[in-house]
Amino acid sequence: MQQFSRRDMLKLTGLAALAASNVGWLAKVRAQEGISQGDPSWHVLSRVTWGPMAADVERIQEMGVEAYIDWQLSPETIPDPLVDEWLSKFDYLAGSAREIYNRAYEDDYVYTIVPWQRIYRAAYSERQLFELMVEFWTDHFNVPAGDNMGEKIVDDREVIRRHALGNFRDLLFASAQSPAMLYYLNNAESVAEHPNENYAREVMELHTLGVNGGYTEQDVRAVARALTGWTVADTANGAGSFYFDGSVHDYDEKHVLGHVLPSGRGIEDGLQVLDILATHPSTARFIAQKLVRRFVSDQPPQELIESAAATFLGSAGDIRETMRHILTSPQFAASQGQKFRRPIDFMVAMLRALRPGLEFGARPYLVWSLEDLGQLPYNWHPPNGFPDAAGAWLNTNGLLNRWNLALGFPYASEGWWDDISLDLNAIVPPAANALQLVGNAASAILGTAERLSRDDIELLTAFVADDGNPTTPLSQEARIDKLPTLVGLLLASPQFQWH
C-alpha cells in the first residue's frame, strides 16, 4: 500500500492551491526528492562520470566534491569488480593481435565485442573519469578498428588505457610505436626511398602541435624521413610489435621545427622528433584546448586554456595534474549544462540512470543503435576522432534516433530486448498519482524534477493520467502501463541531452 509522507501531503496541499491560484504546486513537485538543481556536486558528477547514478550522488555528498575528484583521478586505487568479471569472460582480449585474429576466425562475435566493451566499461566501471579519459584519447589518437581490429584492441590496452591519466610524452611515444597506428597511418611502409607522410602530418596536426601549431610542409617531409623504418615486426609467433628497420631508414641530415637532426643516426631521429613535439608549447596549448572543450564547454574559455596549458608544461605533460587543474577551476564550475551529450554519452547516461542487467545477447541492440546515432565505437575513419562540439551532433536524423532509443529501451522491463533485464520499479518508486509518478521519474532520470518547467510537468502528467487530472489516484495497472514510456519521454527530453 502507498504510504503518504509529509512531503506528499505538501504536494497535495500545493495542488489544492494550484486550483485556486494556479501557482505554487510546481515548486512543491520540483522540490521533492533528488539533488537540487544548483548543487555543484551534480554538475561535477555529470562531467566526471558518464551520467550520475544514485550511488554516485551518495558518494559525492559523503566525500565532498574535491575529495571525489581526487578519488576519480586515482583510478588505480578504485576496485572495479564488474569490469574485472566482464573481462574475465573474454580473456583473449588480453592477448596479442594475432591471438585476437585467430579467435576472430573461430568466433565472429569478437567483432561486436570491440564496441561492446566500450559501452560496458563506460557504463559499469567504477573508474568513471578514467573511462572518460580513455574516450578522450581514443578520439585524439583515433584508429578505426576496421582493418586493424586486433591491433586496435592491443592499442586500447597498451597505449590508451596504460597512459590515459599518466604522462603525455609516454602516451605519444606509445602511440607512435603502436602497430595499430603504424598500420593505420602507413608509417609501417614508410621507407627512405619513398617516405609516407601520412603519420608525419597527423602526429603534428592532430596529436601534438595542432594545425596552427607552427609547422610547415617542409617539417612534414622531414618528420616523415626521420620516422622511416618505424614499422611492425612479424615476430616468430606473429604477434606484431614495434620494430626499427635500419635498412630502410633515411640517414641524411634533417631539419625539424628549427632543430637539426644530424646525419648518420637511426631510431634516434624519430625519438628526438617525438621529444620536440611532446614538449612544444603549441602541444601544451592544443591539448589544453581540446581537454577544456571536452570537459568544460564548446566555447572553451581562453583563460582556462592558457592556465591548463601552463599546468601541462609545468608538470612536463602530467595529464592527471592538467585534469585536476581543469576540474577544480572556476570556469569548470560555471559551465553547468553547456555540453551536449554525444551519442555514446547519451546511451551510457541512459544505462547508468536505469542500471539494467546486460548479458551477452544485449550487444546487437545497443551496438547498432549507436551506429544509427552516428557513433559506432572505433568506427570513425578519419584520424581526427569523433567530433566533440554539439553542432556536429545536433541534426534531425540523430535526434529522431535518440528519441526512438529512449522510448524503446525502457521496455526492457517488459522483456522487449534480448538479454537486457530492467526493473523500473526499483528505479522509479511507486506513486499514488500521475503527478507523483512524474516527480519520482524525473528525480531518477534528471536528478531532480526542478529541471522540468511547469509546462513540461503538465505535459508529462497528462500523458500518465488518462482523465487529465494529475491527482486522480493511479491504479497499479495504469502505473505499470505508463511507466516505461514515461521514463522514455524523460530520456528523450531536451534536459537529458545536455550535461
Added chain:
Amino acid sequence: MMNLQTLKSRRELLRSFGHLGIVGVSSTLYPGWMPRLVFSPRYQNNAPGQRDVLVAIFQRGGMDGLNAVIPFGEGSLYYDRRPTIAIPEPDGSALAAIDLDGHFGLHPALRPLKDVWDAGSLGLIHGAGSPDPTRSHFDAMEYMERGTPGDRSTAAGWINRHLLSAAWQNDSPFRAVGIGAMVQGSLRGMAPALALQSIADFHLQGRDDQLEAVSRTIAGLYNITAPADLLSAQASEVFDTVNLLSQMSNLDYTPAYGAAYPESAFGIGLQQVAQLIKADVGLEVAAVDIGGWDTHESQGGAEGEFASLLSDLGQGLAAFYTDMQDYMSGVTVVTMSEFGRRVDENASAGTDHGHGNVMMVMGGGITSGMYGRWVGLGSDVLDDSALAVTTDYRDVLSEILIKRLGNSAIDQVFPGYSMNPLNIFQAR
C-alpha cells in the same frame, strides 16, 4: 573475415526477426492536431523549368584523379611514374583505359559513365581543385566545403550560403538534404539542412496505442511550435520531416528504366535522392558522400581497391542517370574531392596526397567534353610532385549556381573569389 558490412546484415536480420511485432510502425503517426503540418504546396516550388536540383557528391579521402580519368596521351610522363598502378592505353580490352578524346580515357571501372558521355551529359574538368595548397584532409575538406580556401573564419558551407542568398524561399525540410548520419560541411549553416539515413525508417517508434500521445508530449517538451534554441528547432524539423515522408506514397521504390543502383551506402543514398526528387517535396540540394579514396597503399590498377571504389561511383552515377532520365533536364550532379594525389606511386603501391584532381559534372544542361586547362605532367609544371590546380573548383560551382540554379550572388556564396567561367553548362 567478417567485416562491418556483414555485421550490418546481421543487424537487419535482428530487425526482421526481432521485435517488429511489438514495436509499432505507423504510417499515419503524425498527430492531426498540429495544423502547420499539412502537406503544403509551398514545398513544391521546385517545379521543372525554374531551376535544377543540385546533387553534390564528395569523394572523401582525396581521389586519385590521374587514374580515374587517365591522361594516357602523356606517355612516359604518366607511365614511368606509375610502374605498377598505371592504367594501360586504350586498346579495346576490358582492362585498358576507355578512350574519350585521344588523350584522356576513363578507368575501365567507370565504363557505365561512357554511355553518359556518349549521350552528351558528362563533363570532366581535369586539374581542378582548391587553390589552397594544404595537403591535410581535414583542412582541404573544410576549405572546399566552406568555399573559402585558406580562410578558417568562415562558419557556413557554400551550399548553405547559396540557400541563404537565393532570391526565393522554400520552407520544405527537404530543401537541403545530406545523406548520412550527419550533414556535410557544405550544408552546415543558418539555413536548415536535413541529415537523412533512410526514408523508410524515418519515423517515431513505440507502442501503437501511445504513438499519438508520445508525439504530442515530445513536441511539447521541445516546444516545437515556437522553437527557442537550436535543439528545439531540430526537433521541429524532425516532426515536419516525419510528416512529409509518411505522405510519400512510394516507400517501396522501384527505379525507372531498369536502373540498378549498387547496394552500397553511396548507391542507396543516390537512390533516395532520386526518390525525393520524384516525390517533389521541395528538394533543391542534396549532398552524398562516397569515402575510402585515401589510397596510400595497394591501390591497384585496372583492378583492385581503387577500381572497386570507381566501380561503385560509376555504377551509382549511371544508375541515377538512367533512373532520372525523365528529370535529368532539371538535375545537375557534381563530384569533388579534397585533393588529388601525387603523380609518382609510392613504395606501398599507392599514392600520397597531391593537389589537382578531376571533377565530374552530369546533367541535362551539359555538353560532354574535357574542360579546364590541361598543362600536363612535365616536372616543370607539377605542383610539389602533383598535378597543378589550373581550374579553381569554384569556377565549376559558380557556373552551376548562375546558369542552372538561378543564383548569381556569387560574391555571397564565394566571398573574395572572382569567377572564370568554363562554359560547361547551357543556361536554363
